[in-house]
Amino acid sequence: MHQTLEMRALNVEENMTSLIMIFGATGDLAKRKLFPSLYRLYNKGKFHKFAVIGVARKSMPNDAFQASVRDSVVSALGNKENIDEFISHFYYQPHDVSDSSSYGSLKTFADQIDEHHKLEGNRIFYLAMAPEFFGPIALHLKSDGLTDVSGYKRLVIEKPFGHDLESAKELNKQIRTAFSEKEVYRIDHYLGKEMVRNIEVIRFANAIFEPLWNNRYISNIQITSSETLGVEERGRYYESSGALRDMLQNHMMQMVALLAMEPPIRLTTDEIRSEKVRVFRALRSVEGDEVNEYFVRGQYGEGEMDENSVPKYRDEPMVDKESNTETYVAGKVMIDNFRWAGVPFYIRTGKRLKVKSTKIVIQFKDIPMNLYYQTEKMLNPNLLVIHIQPEEGITLHLNAKKAGGHLDAQEVRLSFANTGIHAMNTPEGYEKLLYDCMRGDATNFTHWDEVAYSWAFVDKISAEWQKTKADFPNYVSGSKGPDAADKLLEKDGFFWWPVTDLEVDICK
Ligand code: NAD
Numbered sequence: 381m382h383q384t385l386e387m388r389a390l391n392v393e394e395n396m397t398s399l400i401m402i403f404g405a406t407g408d409l410a411k412r413k414l415f416p417s418l419y420r421l422y423n424k425g426k427f428h429k430f431a432v433i434g435v436a437r438k439s440m441p442n443d444a445f446q447a448s449v450r451d452s453v454v455s456a457l458g459n460k461e462n463i464d465e466f467i468s469h470f471y472y473q474p475h476d477v478s479d480s481s482s483y484g485s486l487k488t489f490a491d492q493i494d495e496h497h498k499l500e501g502n503r504i505f506y507l508a509m510a511p512e513f514f515g516p517i518a519l520h521l522k523s524d525g526l527t528d529v530s531g532y533k534r535l536v537i538e539k540p541f542g543h544d545l546e547s548a549k550e551l552n553k554q555i556r557t558a559f560s561e562k563e564v565y566r567i568d569h570y571l572g573k574e575m576v577r578n579i580e581v582i583r584f585a586n587a588i589f590e591p592l593w594n595n596r597y598i599s600n601i602q603i604t605s606s607e608t609l610g611v612e613e614r615g616r617y618y619e620s621s622g623a624l625r626d627m628l629q630n631h632m633m634q635m636v637a638l639l640a641m642e643p644p645i646r647l648t649t650d651e652i653r654s655e656k657v658r659v660f661r662a663l664r665s666v667e668g669d670e671v672n673e674y675f676v677r678g679q680y681g682e683g684e685m686d687e688n689s690v691p692k693y694r695d696e697p698m699v700d701k702e703s704n705t706e707t708y709v710a711g712k713v714m715i716d717n718f719r720w721a722g723v724p725f726y727i728r729t730g731k732r733l734k735v736k737s738t739k740i741v742i743q744f745k746d747i748p749m750n751l752y753y754q755t756e757k758m759l760n761p762n763l764l765v766i767h768i769q770p771e772e773g774i775t776l777h778l779n780a781k782k783a784g785g786h787l788d789a790q791e792v793r794l795s796f797a798n799t800g801i802h803a804m805n806t807p808e809g810y811e812k813l814l815y816d817c818m819r820g821d822a823t824n825f826t827h828w829d830e831v832a833y834s835w836a837f838v839d840k841i842s843a844e845w846q847k848t849k850a851d852f853p854n855y856v857s858g859s860k861g862p863d864a865a866d867k868l869l870e871k872d873g874f875f876w877w878p879v880t881d882l883e884v885d886i887c888k
Pocket of ligand 1: 475
């Protein structure tokens, strides 16, 4: 029987009527991402009935809150169509989440809004707040009756989900007192990105790739997520996190799982998640001395970015002058199963690097014998490049006859860029994730098992790194990262494909 992507829709209970309660509604995430995403959904006619209660500590009249929602939509999208009608669905409730006594009035208010807008007792609680509040809020939502509703109740929770396996377990325990696993939507915003979602389709909707998608034909896979920004004003948070926890444990490992998983038997949330979990179970655990054979850490020094001098990490605000926190991590991840035995997945991510780019390179093995020498060098291996951001697209690197030459081969690139054709309609990641949550589709949110396996993997690396003080800083701002990251691949006979040389051609 043919499986179609649409079949996933059969597994969701599409009910676009909901009361959305945003905790942290005056914060950066709400303003930059959540309000504009809700507006786009509204303007596309996706909601049946909805209302939003913004919750934050400071007191503010309703119309001031509505004005701030309007401002954030206009500054993000420059669009004002139907904006007055849109903001009329927004309400504000001042509430200190650490004050146990004020949840009662929040419940009364939520019940009134539910009644007024006829929201059928459907409730989404979106925690856009500092992670230390996640557990206590979930406990209060239960104990103060906010989750006693006649419709569905869902909890959307931002990263970081814990600081390590132990704290993640504790947080999960608190959340699960109020919500079942099916009701928890752990955001990994990479899973909202168009090309990350496309990995599954590229793999499972093309007859030409899946037969080659294994250790017989793939030599290695490289995942790069490089940022040009430094730590900015997030020094306090970043000091307790670092690149390993902030990027690798979640976003990078999720991309590994999507690239490595077996085809699911159906495109349902449970089937896809269980295939991803099987990848996590097959991860080769590295600990003790092995950690530094498989992983490299770095921290940026001062340097030049766009002809401006930028400080070293240790001179950033709220950062320890002797900080041992890594702003860069590169590693070799091995998946010890039948399909991937022997194929390294190289991953790297860092701040203050030369280019902003997230890309996946699938490098295929060399052909058994090369008949076509190029003028000076050997044939290039075939590459499939998935451009995640800022460009979105796919490039397939092939070898073909050089025009006019005898039988010389040269590299040709077949490119598809999302930007040209679909840009106008490509929804932003948060918009897709909010839409999925309202539809009850948790596929692109992380299941607890994925989180737990991933923390167990990462904890062993951080345990080893905490033992020793690194020789930081070890890369210059604006560079490609520490030299040790190149050596990691060189010892296996590979090299990082430079992300700037892999740009996708924009379809005009
Ligand atoms: P922020 O500091 O800008 O906003 C925090 C919000 O929480 C504010 O509305 C503040 O008023 C409210 N708040 C703080 N203490 C409170 C209390 N005791 N009672 C009630 N409200 C209180 O934070 P942010 O950048 O919006 O991030 C929120 C969450 O989203 C964090 O977990 C963060 O890691 C995650 N996140 C943010 C981004 C982003 O782009 N900002 C991206 C990914 C993940």
